[in-house]
Amino acid sequence: MNNTIGTVEGYATGLPAWRRALAGLRRLDGTMLLAVLALSVIGALLVRSATFPLLTEQGKDPDAFVKRHILNLVIGFGLGGLTTVLDYRLLRAYVPILYGLACVGLLAVLTPLGSTINGSHSWIVLGGGFQVQPSEFAKVGLVVLLAMILGEPRDGEVGPGRRDVLLALGLTALPAALIMLQPDLGTTLVFIAVVLGMLAISGAPKRWLVGLVGGGIATAALVLLLGLLKPYQIARFTAFLDPSADPRGAGYNARQALIAVGSGGMSGKGLFNGEQTGGHFVPEQQTDFIFTVAGEELGFLGAAAIVLLLAVILWRGMRIATQAADLFGTLVASGVVCWLAFQTFENIGMTIGIMPITGLPLPFVSYGGSATFANMIAFGLLQAVHVRRRPFD
Template identity: 40%
Template sequence: MLEKIRLGRRRQTPFSAWEQVDYFLFLLSIGLTVLGGIMIRSVELNQGLTDWWQHWLMGGIGLVSAIFIARCRYEHLLEWKWVIYIATIIALIAVQIIGTTALGAQRWINIGGFHVQPSEFAKVGIIITLAALLHERTTPTILDVIKILVIAAVPWGLVFIEPNLGTSLVFGAITLGMLYWGNVHPGWLILLVAPLVSVILFTVYEDAGIIWAVLMGFVGWWSLPVRWLTGPLALLANLGAGELGNFFWGLLQDYQKQRLTGFLNPEQDPLGAGYHLIQSRIAIGSGQLHGRGLYQGTQTQLNFIPEQHTDFIFSAIGEELGFIGCLCVLAAFWILCWRIVMIALTAKDTFGSLIAIGVLCMIVFQVFVNIGMNIGLAPVTGIPLPLLSYGRSALLSNFLAIGLVQSVANHRQRIKF
């Protein structure tokens, strides 16, 4: 008995309050942030800018914030879910009223000389709100799903009209991922995204769209109540979505169509919509296996790629660090996401598990889309690469999200002696 007491006393160190946090997750986040600063300095070397040290400074602030959040009990957020949600909505509305405009969009609020982007923090806010709502239902009903979709649609709509298509897509990925983890019927989730697929298929190949619509009719019949009604409704909804897609596609000008499909064949408009993608692929390809070396990339140092310190930071990594550097970045993200999944699986309650999955969906979607647009597999949407791209609001929100995941990890059930 005395030996157990002595062991317990020995464990009371200044770090005891963080004894169950995932330190490897912190190390990966720090490593990616440091690499981001190095690459930002490289792409801005000939411009005399200081974004690289601002990236590190904000990363340091974010790390301290994440460590503090890891110490706090995430369960208390259940009592504040509506306060957080309302604050998120107010901030997004404020952007429309007093926000500043840049690059053709009104997304920032000037606070003391700093441009804050509320939509980045809104992603964390919606994760907390949806996790708090989903944990209350073991098996959500259709009405529960509709309620959650309506709640998520308000901040999504406010972000979409900024306009900020990229971040609005992240909201969709977070919502779908958390609904899946919250035991929502898989068929319902398929039906949620089915109309978008119908729009794409009807635009590209109408026969494939019709087959898809019929398949969705069967999914509706299988997964929804009142089968004789909901099955045909699902079929008609997808047929209608496809026809509407064709109608609105016909209203677009040629240059607008090129912006949406330019990533499929950027050579059609090499000086316009395809310019970013062509230059990015040249940069990544020229890096070959080992890269040209830091500060040695021709595309990077001669500023051939616009916005390379933000949306196209991966192209700089590909050119200067090569295929090996790209693989290391992908491996770091894979391990980071794997650690988050492990935390979600070992969380002591559903609320904590849903928070971890929401953060996972946010990171995974952004990584896939950003790298996809850098290598020409996705359209340019303005989604930053987490922890690597320059963007003070985005970086801070990423660390806040990681802090929430660490809080879930830190407050798992401890082993009792």
């Protein structure tokens, strides 16, 4: 008797659904999972350290932020698990819906439904202390959209043709423009990094990539000349060029961040013992500047450990992209890696003064509901591609 179980598109057809799900879980990328778990624990500790002193002074629950952060992590891991179990290839059929929902959410932010936080009109308040940032989820939609467009099979063509490239650029431009109107320069830059990276990996002609980079530089210059940026955004860029020019104004955040990171030395001042952190000298330490808490309290060694864990996630992501079962999976994984890599570089870069301040959180570490959920969905997408890299045994 032939007891071999047949396979169709990577699934064991002779197994019930729950057995297939368990088989998939056994094929998870354990190294990446451990790295994400480690960063989540470190992030929770850093969030508590960043928020405990101020909340205590205000007579509020000193653990309010870390409790919410842990809840966000639990929900986030749930979303990541669901994304892992789902067949990523089925997302092709839902791309128009995902893209439409992303654009509707970004449009809603610009209406009276939207709320302004820290100068950016990027949130929709849901009540009960909850709010959602549609631009975070739009990153997921963009990656899947571009993977579908650039990963379509072509007769006799190595990479995407002119029509595919123009379609990808056009559909990226709409949500990017809506995000820029908030204004959220950081997320717009993430979109640009993702589309350029995915075009390069998909095999798009180099002349297109060179032209896009040149066009991007020209557009940036035009934006500056026409004064389309908000005053605080221009001030941030000026402070990046010369932080000492206005140490109590536009250069304050960058200067205090450098002081915090530099004061930690090799091994840090100890968790919950940071003077810069405890004195509230660095704003938004639980989100945009959480790396300063690591630098001050955990020192170079602790900060380097965080960088190493993030590098492990990116390395595993690239490995998953090369081992994917199809081009769509390769592009999905590559898009997620481009997103996380740029955001990591920008966040740490603005903390140590090599990049301008844009307000991007550090993946898997910073406080924030929408960002945490989007990051975990991205993590789930990588695992989903990895799980289906070859037929189940």
